[in-house]
Amino acid sequence: MTESRNRNVSTMRRDKRFQPRTTDSYRSPVREQGGTSCRECGAVYENGRWKWSASAEHTSQLVCPACRRILEHAPAGELWLESGEYLRTHHDEVASLLRHASADEEKLHVLERLMSIEDQPEGMRVTTTGPHTLRRLSEALVRAHHGHLTIEYRDAEGVLRARWRRD
Numbered sequence: 555m556t557e558s559r560n561r562n563v564s565t566m567r568r569d570k571r572f573q574p575r576t577t578d579s580y581r582s583p584v585r586e587q588g589g590t591s592c593r594e595c596g597a598v599y600e601n602g603r604w605k606w607s608a609s610a611e612h613t614s615q616l617v618c619p620a621c622r623r624i625l626e627h628a629p630a631g632e633l634w635l636e637s638g639e640y641l642r643t644h645h646d647e648v649a650s651l652l653r654h655a656s657a658d659e660e661k662l663h664v665l666e667r668l669m670s671i672e673d674q675p676e677g678m679r680v681t682t683t684g685p686h687t688l689r690r691l692s693e694a695l696v697r698a699h700h701g702h703l704t705i706e707y708r709d710a711e712g713v714l715r716a717r718w719r720r721d
């Protein structure tokens with residue numbers, strides 16, 4: 555084998571290590587020890603799971619996956635409520651429903667949170683830290699306000715996207 559061939563092989567190996575950051579980077583750390591908590595929200599990492607806990611001190615601190623998404627503005631779910639007559643007249647009612655539904659989900663699943671509800675010219679944009687919240691919000695919306703809902707998962711982005719419309 556010649557020198558140049560060897561160089562090619564080692565270049566390929568090097569490139570393989572530099573893979574782009576994917577949604578996997580938002581998963582929980584695999585080998586965190588118990589006694590770890592999130593310094594942003596106080597969620598506790600114990601026995602391989604993030605949970606809400608009132609229990610004592612946690613010496614080691616890091617940022618949980620949900621807070622990292624919030625800090626980095628990297629939602630896992632995005633729901634667009636298209637603007638229209640119905641949304642205009644029911645705006646506050648809809649926003650309040652979404653907040654309540656997400657609070658319920660967050661109690662059960664620490665990493666599933668509402669990130670923001672923004673009013674934009676084309677409608678209301680709702681972002682979440684997890685796909686379950688997005689589904690839950692979308693379902694609650696349709697149950698209470700009917701309308702037309704589409705949900706789409708784009709694998710490449712790892713983001714669950716939904717659109718809702720009621721004229």
Ligand SMILES: [Zn+2]
Nearest residue numbers: 592595618621
């Ligand atoms: Zn956190």
